Amino acid sequence: MFKKSNLLLQLVKRYFVMDSNQGTLIRYHTKQDYPDKPKEIIPLNKIQGVRRMHAGLFYDKEFSYIELLCQKRYIFACRNVHVANKWVVYLVQGAIYANYVENLLKEESLRSQDLSQIALTYFDQTSDEIELNDDEPGESLRNIPPSEQNQLLEQNPGSHRIEESKGEDEEEFVPRRSAEKKNLRGEKVCFESFKILKVLGSGAFGKVYKVEKKDTKKIYAMKALKKRNLILKNHLGYAVTEGNVLKAANHPFVLGLHYSFQTPFYLYFVLDYCPGGDLSFHLANKGCFSEDEVRFFIAELILSVQYLHSKDVIYRDLKPENILIDEYGHIKLADFGLSKVGMTEGRLARSFCGSPAYLSPEMVNRKGVGKAADIYGIGVVMYELLAGESPYFAEDIPTMYQNIKKAKLKPIKGISSKAKSLVTKLLNRNPEKRPGVKNKNDLLKDPFFKGLDWDDILNKRIRPPRLGYSEDDDIEMPMSSAGLFQDVDYNEKNRNINRVKNFTFVSNI
Numbered sequence: 153m154f155k156k157s158n159l160l161l162q163l164v165k166r167y168f169v170m171d172s173n174q175g176t177l178i179r180y181h182t183k184q185d186y187p188d189k190p191k192e193i194i195p196l197n198k199i200q201g202v203r204r205m206h207a208g209l210f211y212d213k214e215f216s217y218i219e220l221l222c223q224k225r226y227i228f229a230c231r232n233v234h235v236a237n238k239w240v241v242y243l244v245q246g247a248i249y250a251n252y253v254e255n256l257l258k259e260e261s262l263r264s265q266d267l268s269q270i271a272l273t274y275f276d277q278t279s280d281e282i283e284l285n286d287d288e289p290g291e292s293l294r295n296i297p298p299s300e301q302n303q304l305l306e307q308n309p310g311s312h313r314i315e316e317s318k319g320e321d322e323e324e325f326v327p328r329r330s331a332e333k334k335n336l337r338g339e340k341v342c343f344e345s346f347k348i349l350k351v352l353g354s355g356a357f358g359k360v361y362k363v364e365k366k367d368t369k370k371i372y373a374m375k376a377l378k379k380r381n382l383i384l385k386n387h388l389g390y391a392v393t394e395g396n397v398l399k400a401a402n403h404p405f406v407l408g409l410h411y412s413f414q415t416p417f418y419l420y421f422v423l424d425y426c427p428g429g430d431l432s433f434h435l436a437n438k439g440c441f442s443e444d445e446v447r448f449f450i451a452e453l454i455l456s457v458q459y460l461h462s463k464d465v466i467y468r469d470l471k472p473e474n475i476l477i478d479e480y481g482h483i484k485l486a487d488f489g490l491s492k493v494g495m496t497e498g499r500l501a502r503s504f505c506g507s508p509a510y511l512s513p514e515m516v517n518r519k520g521v522g523k524a525a526d527i528y529g530i531g532v533v534m535y536e537l538l539a540g541e542s543p544y545f546a547e548d549i550p551t552m553y554q555n556i557k558k559a560k561l562k563p564i565k566g567i568s569s570k571a572k573s574l575v576t577k578l579l580n581r582n583p584e585k586r587p588g589v590k591n592k593n594d595l596l597k598d599p600f601f602k603g604l605d606w607d608d609i610l611n612k613r614i615r616p617p618r619l620g621y622s623e624d625d626d627i628e629m630p631m632s633s634a635g636l637f638q639d640v641d642y643n644e645k646n647r648n649i650n651r652v653k654n655f656t657f658v659s660n661i
């Protein structure tokens with residue numbers, strides 16, 4: 153945007169970044185200053201008004217103007233009227249959101265200085281069993297009405313995740329590799345143990361950073377989840393499950409967890425770093441993949457999903473952006489935020505969750521989902537890798553749901569009959585009929601994989617496709633703010649605040 157300078161009537165070009173989760177609108181002098189050298193940080197909760205303004209007598213009529221009332225009055229301008237309108241909408245929404253969160257915290261939690269009480273209230277209603285700290289119970293928080301909760305969810309069509317809890321019973325997952333706070337070497341980790349290098353990706357509850365462990369100089373990916381947002385959006389249970397699945401899982405194609413720890417404000421997972429980025433990134437670069445490439449990725453994906461199923465975990469969020477590429481080009485399935493444990497044969501999970509474009513028909517029809525929904529998910533990924541877009545994609549969510557329920561599958565141009573046949577079978581609307589649901593070998597024996605040695609796949613003896621990507625390529629997210637990210641560890645004064653029980657973990661591997 154352009155900014156009207158304080159004294160002159162002159163407009164100067166500036167670079168702005170709004171981050172509603174951090175509650176800030178940040179002004180940079182130039183784009184190159186981003187993210188380390190902000191000129192001004194405007195707190196969104198201090199915004200009193202935003203409106204589109206008519207160009208006054210003295211203003212250049214080529215521009216569209218925005219007036220922002222905060223601690224002082226700002227006038228911004230955009231060359232494009234639509235961009236100006238968008239900024240107004242975003243600023244208003246950001247201000248409402250920031251105020252909402254701020255008030256909630258002021259009213260309820262800051263009084264007791266303990267967010268865990270909010271969480272306890274939430275989990276009482278949903279009967280999810282999360283053990284929080286043992287502090288004596290304080291006053292409870294009034295519930296956020298579901299209508300407002302929905303407002304808090306991001307309203308993006310397509311790939312962004314949605315969730316709607318039905319209050320299922322969580323069950324304990326398989327034994328952990330190590331639930332200790334220290335490993336055999338007596339090692340303890342905290343926020344201070346790491347140096348943040350850059351942002352790798354971002355999601356609904358926080359960002360993923362590339363970090364270096366200060367003592368060993370080893371590189372990891374660190375996923376930070378903001379407790380406040382998790383609690384406000386009733387998502388803490390999912391984060392705890394994500395941790396439990398990661399702690400228990402041990403498979404070549406599943407992302408490995410090295411440490412998890414918490415500070416008063418964030419939960420952290422320290423994970424294998426995947427320099428190859430995620431498959432959605434490569435898909436965007438290449439348009440689509442060749443059949444041989446798809447065979448390789450889908451074969452590794454099948455083994456990772458079958459592994460999770462063997463542990464009675466359903467994954468529920470299969471999509472290219474959750475499939476990461478390690479330094480050698482093999483996949484690592486990531487993001488267990490929507491996984492569900494204790495899913496023994498025939499059990500169905502009732503929550504409505506996932507990412508709209510990737511939902512199975514049984515999810516859209518709210519019939520409950522089991523392991524078969526992940527098989528459908530493999531089909532969706534396979535389709536997208538071959539075709540370049542998800543099978544029933546539409547610009548708006550209702551149409552997409554309608555398509556998932558009823559529309560005819562759009563044929564993919566130029567693929568073999570074997571590929572076509574497998575993708576069609578995986579996307580069968582009847583869960584029972586998908587290959588590998590009744591007998592997992594049916595999937596491994598599919599003609600599309602003819603000649604493939606599954607032992608070779610599992611033991612990484614097959615050479616991965618070359619994706620034309622080197623570690624030096626910059627895949628930094630444009631909206632990142634690594635330079636601005638700060639946190640503090642627990643200390644003597646705050647040691648009882650917001651602790652999520654049994655979260656800390658140090659791997660022995």
Ligand SMILES: Nc1ncnc2c1ncn2[C@@H]1O[C@H](COP(=O)(O)OP(=O)(O)O)[C@@H](O)[C@H]1O
Pocket residue numbers: 352353354355356357358360373375407423424425426427429430473474476486487488489
């Ligand atoms: N271990 C990792 N190595 C490299 N990039 C990662 C790693 N983990 C996550 N990312 C990037 O961050 C994005 C978001 O991470 P994810 O765990 O899927 O979070 P969310 O639950 O918010 O979707 C991923 O799509 C990926 O691009």
Ligand SMILES: [Mg+2]
Pocket residue numbers: 355473474487
């Ligand atoms: Mg994700």
